Structure formats: structure tokens, C-alpha cells
Amino acid sequence: xxxxxxxxxxxxxxxxxxxxxxxxxxxxxxxxxxxxxxxxxxxxxxxxxxxxxxxxxxxxxxxxxxxxxxxxxxxxxxxxxxxxxxxxxxxxxxxxxxxxxxxxxxxxxxxxxxxxxxxxxxxxxxxxxxxxxxxxxxxxxxxxxxxxxxxxxxxxxxxxxxxxxxxxxxxxxxxxxxxxxxxxxxxxxxxxxxxxxxxxxxxxxxxxxxxxxxxxxxxxxxxxxxxxxxxxxxxxxxxxxxxxxxxxxxxxxxxxxxxxxxxxxxxxxxxxxxxxxxxxxxxxxxxxxxxxxxxxxxxxxxxxxxxxxxxxxxxxxxxxxxxxxxxxxxxxxxxxxxxxxxxxxxxxxxxxxxxxxxxxxxx
Amino acid sequence: xxxxxxxxxxxxxxxxxxxxxxxxxxxxxxxxxxxxxxxxxxxxxxxxxxxxxxxxxxxxxxxxxxxxxxxxxxxxxxxxxxxxxxxxxxxxxxxxxxxxxxxxxxxxxxxxxxxxxxxxxxxxxxxxxxxxxxxxxxxxxxxxxxxxxxxxxxxxxxxx
Numbered sequence: 001x002x003x004x005x006x007x008x009x010x011x012x013x014x015x016x017x018x019x020x021x022x023x024x025x026x027x028x029x030x031x032x033x034x035x036x037x038x039x040x041x042x043x044x045x046x047x048x049x050x051x052x053x054x055x056x057x058x059x060x061x062x063x064x065x066x067x068x069x070x071x072x073x074x075x076x077x078x079x080x081x082x083x084x085x086x087x088x089x090x091x092x093x094x095x096x097x098x099x100x101x102x103x104x105x106x107x108x109x110x111x112x113x114x115x116x117x118x119x120x121x122x123x124x125x126x127x128x129x130x131x132x133x134x135x136x137x138x139x140x141x142x143x144x145x146x147x148x149x150x151x152x153x154x155x156x157x158x159x160x161x162x163x164x165x166x167x168x169x170x171x172x173x174x175x176x177x178x179x180x181x182x183x184x185x186x187x188x189x190x191x192x193x194x195x196x197x198x199x200x201x202x203x204x205x206x207x208x209x210x211x212x213x214x215x216x217x218x219x220x221x222x223x224x225x226x227x228x229x230x231x232x233x234x235x236x237x238x239x240x241x242x243x244x245x246x247x248x249x250x251x252x253x254x255x256x257x258x259x260x261x262x263x264x265x266x267x268x269x270x271x272x273x274x275x276x277x278x279x280x281x282x283x284x285x286x287x288x289x290x291x292x293x294x295x296x297x298x299x300x301x302x303x304x305x306x307x308x309x310x311x312x313x314x315x316x317x318x319x320x321x322x323x324x325x326x327x328x329x330x331x332x333x334x335x336x337x338x339x340x341x342x343x344x345x346x347x348x349x350x351x352x353x354x355x356x357x358x359x360x361x362x363x
Numbered sequence: 364x365x366x367x368x369x370x371x372x373x374x375x376x377x378x379x380x381x382x383x384x385x386x387x388x389x390x391x392x393x394x395x396x397x398x399x400x401x402x403x404x405x406x407x408x409x410x411x412x413x414x415x416x417x418x419x420x421x422x423x424x425x426x427x428x429x430x431x432x433x434x435x436x437x438x439x440x441x442x443x444x445x446x447x448x449x450x451x452x453x454x455x456x457x458x459x460x461x462x463x464x465x466x467x468x469x470x471x472x473x474x475x476x477x478x479x480x481x482x483x484x485x486x487x488x489x490x491x492x493x494x495x496x497x498x499x500x501x502x503x504x505x506x507x508x509x510x511x512x513x514x515x516x517x518x519x520x521x522x523x
Contacts, residue, residue, distance in 0.1 A: 031412065031413050031414055055408050055410060055413055057407075100473060171475050243490055252480075252483070263478055
């Protein structure tokens with residue numbers, strides 16, 4: 001009886017059997033202007049001959065799964081013959097859901113997993129709980145931790161204590177990778193060539209024939225006079241290099257009236273009982289795709305240290321692979337002896353319906 | 364000297380567009396523009412669906428696994444039911460959930476509050492910190508040169 005762990009993200013789906021390695025696959029469908037009849041699913045992205053001007057169809061909207069058509073097609077592809085060849089009757093699945101998912105979405109997911117795919121047993125859980133599980137596995141002595149999950153759709157700050165998440169402290173900032181990318185697209189369209197300064201770098205755009213992926217030129221190779229002879233398309237970036245990720249720390253820069261990550265962290269911890277607060281400050285965990293920005297961890301540490309009371313010790317942990325950290329937590333959970341108690345089997349569901357899932361899953 | 368004269372040219376060009384010719388947006392309109400700009404940041408795609416103009420092919424109904432492939436008629440009715448239930452957009456789902464009556468923490472209470480620190484403003488043209496606001500549309504700028512660029516290219520030039 002094998003266990004499939006699926007971290008169902010809005011941009012990437014991290015999927016793999018618990019005894020194998022994780023694969024990171026885009027969780028959407030693509031359409032291309034050139035190949036007009038075919039719709040590409042998930043990792044068929046490599047098969048597209050002309051990747052310029054792709055049309056994305058994402059099943060998630062604002063972080064919640066709304067478009068089941070697309071999600072089912074992606075899952076069919078992932079569970080099918082070409083990818084994981086899932087034997088549904090013999091597999092249990094650990095699948096992640098966003099925080100505070102609506103009950104209609106939860107019911108739909110139950111139906112689809114049990115009735116359409118017919119998995120043997122299902123565990124639905126938040127990605128942050130998997131990260132917390134993984135963190136406690138490494139740091140056995142700690143009781144509490146606070147997980148900052150900064151992904152594609154939004155950033156969530158979730159305190160965990162003794163293995164349970166604390167709902168009163170959950171804080172959502174509506175700034176995620178999607179917003180950062182769109183904002184960058186806006187400002188590079190309109191900003192003109194700036195003066196030279198130490199921050200300026202040139203970014204070579206991909207043209208999909210010789211250069212498949214864009215890259216940044218080191219300062220020595222930058223050419224200030226005249227055009228490039230090689231015909232590369234160049235984008236000049238100066239303060240956008242740091243102004244865009246700065247939006248995670250100050251969403252008010254662009255007009256979004258919300259707190260940034262450090263402030264929201266401190267705010268969330270202040271909503272917790274007094275005796276737990278020092279423990280939370282000592283165990284801050286950064287996960288999600290946005291944690292890959294260089295210098296992210298140091299910046300969060302610096303800001304939280306400035307806002308936190310002097311007596312408390314502040315410690316921020318950045319795992320080696322923030323994107324797959326929840327998946328690794330799921331893998332550990334699947335090997336946990338208590339795993340059988342936490343899942344809902346198909347027989348349970350068929351007898352009792354949605355009620356048993358609501359009871360058992362702490363979503 | 365030449366730079367001086369070009370500088371005064373700049374000033375005169377700004378002054379000729381005096382309040383009679385340039386309309387000034389009021390704060391409600393500015394707020395609306397800002398909201399629309401922020402909503403535009405939530406878009407997935409900036410171009411149209413390349414398949415949208417194709418004639419609708421017979422829709423391939425959701426793939427069930429092999430045991431269910433027989434019984435096409437049953438598939439059809441289930442497909443319609445699925446379509447109704449599973450294609451709602453986010454706003455509809457949120458309204459259905461009717462969170463204002465439920466107790467305890469939920470999606471709406473989890474919102475981050477406005478920041479306690481004052482907002483920082485950046486020039487719309489160059490991105491460096493700005494101190495001044497355009498009279499007509501409310502965009503920020505840092506220096507007169509950026510204001511000139513702004514008036515030439517972007518001020519009131521479109522509705523988002």
C-alpha cells in the first residue's frame with residue numbers, strides 16, 4: 001500500500017510517492033498561439049515548440065481551487081500512465097489545501113478523490129501543518145513554531161503549537177509571486193532607460209531559438225555604448241531588482257493597505273497567549289517559492305528583531321529547499337505510525353459522507 | 364547655457380498646459396483608478412485565449428478511469444452536473460459561503476490589517492523615492508524632468 005504525497009499549489013504541484021523523490025510540475029494547462037488545436041497539460045510544457053506567448057489556464061483563483069475541469073485534467077495526467085501510474089485502490093493520498101477553504105470546495109474535493117478517482121484513503125491537510133511537522137521532526141525539543149508560507153497567490157503566517165495550528169493567529173497577506181511578476185511587468189514596460197548606478201544590471205531576454213532561458217549579465221560584460229552586435233535583446237534593471245521583492249515587506253509601496261511580512265509576524269504572535277510568545281519568536285520557518293529570493297532570511301530576521309521585544313530571542317530558519325519543504329513533511333507523515341489514524345478510508349466516507357471528513361481533518 | 368534654456372523650455376511647456384486645458388481628477392476617481400490597477404495585478408494572462416475563436420469542437424467529457432468508460436449516457440448527465448457545480452468563480456463561492464454569520468476565525472478575519480507605518484511613495488517614472496504629486500492625475504514624481512516625461516507619455520492617457 002503506497003502513499004502518494006501531493007502538495008497541490010497554485011503554481012507548482014509537488015508530487016511523489018513517499019518512498020521516492022519529489023517532482024515539481026506546473027499545475028496548469030497551456031495553450032500556444034502556434035499549435036492551435038492542442039492544449040498542453042502540466043509538464044508537457046517542454047513539448048511546446050514555440051513557447052513565446054503562452055496562455056495559462058490555472059485552476060486556482062486567489063489561492064483557492066475553483067476550476068475543477070482544469071484541475072481534473074492535470075490530475076488525470078499526473079495519475080495516469082505517463083507519470084505516476086497510480087493504482088487507486090491500493091494507494092492513499094496526502095493532499096494539501098489552502099487555509100480556510102470553503103466547505104463547498106472541500107466537499108467537491110472529497111467527491112472527486114473518493115468517487116471519481118477512488119483512492120483507498122485520503123488525508124487533506126494544510127501545507128503549513130506539513131512544514132511544521134517536518135520542523136518538529138528535526139527540532140524535537142521545540143513546542144511551537146510559526147510558519148511563513150509565501151507562495152504564488154498569497155502569503156500566510158500560521159502559528160503552530162504542539163502539532164495543531166492556531167486559527168486565531170492565521171494572517172493572510174495578499175501579496176504573492178503572481179503579484180510580484182505582474183508588477184514587474186508593468187514597471188519595466190513604462191520605465192525609461194535610467195542613469196547608470198551600481199545596482200544596474202542587464203538581463204538578456206530569451207528568444208527561444210538560441211537562448212532558451214533569460215539570464216542576467218555580470219557587470220563586467222555590460223556594454224554601455226551602442227547596441228549589441230549579437231542581436232540579444234537586453235532589459236536594463238536598476239531599482240526594480242529590489243523594489244519588487246520589497247513589496248513582500250511593504251505592500252503599501254504599491255497601494256495595498258496591508259502589513260508586510262515582518263509586521264504581520266509580530267502582530268500574529270502578539271495575538272497568541274503570553275507564555276507562548278518567546279517560543280514563537282525562536283522558531284520562525286520560511287517556506288514557499290518566494291523564500292528563494294537572495295537575502296530574504298536575513299531581511300526577515302533584521303526586521304523582526306527590530307520589532308520584537310528585547311528580552312526574546314529571535315531565530316529565523318530557512319530550509320535548504322523551501323519549495324519542497326511541505327512535501328518532505330508529508331513524506332515523513334506518511335511514514336509516521338499514527339498515519340493510519342489520521343486518514344479517512346473510502347469505506348468510512350461511503351458510510352458517513354462528508355461529515356466524517358469534516359470531523360477528522362483539521363482544516 | 365544651452366541646458367539652462369532647455370530647462371526653461373521644459374518649464375514653459377509645463378506651464379502652457381495650465382489648469383484650463385488639463386482636467387484634474389478628484390480623489391474618488393483617483394481611488395477608482397488605483398483599485399483598478401491593483402485588480403489588474405491579479406490577472407493570469409494578458410492576451411486572449413488562442414483557442415477562443417475556434418469553432419467549438421464536441422467537448423470531450425471528463426476522463427474517468429477505464430472502468431467507467433462504458434455508459435456514455437450516464438457520463439453526459441454527470442458531466443453537466445459537474446459543469447454547474449465545478450465552474451463557479453471565486454466571488455460566487457465566497458458569497459455562497461456567507462462567512463459573516465459564521466463564528467470563529469475564517470477567510471475574512473484572516474486578512475492582514477493596514478500597516479502601522481506610513482506609506483512610502485515612489486516616482487512613477489524612475490522608481491526612486493518621490494516627494495511630489497502630479498496635479499492632474501495624482502501620480503508621484505521625484506523631479507521636474509520626470510514630471511515632464513510623465514506629462515508627455517502617461518498623464519491621463521488611458522483608463523485602466
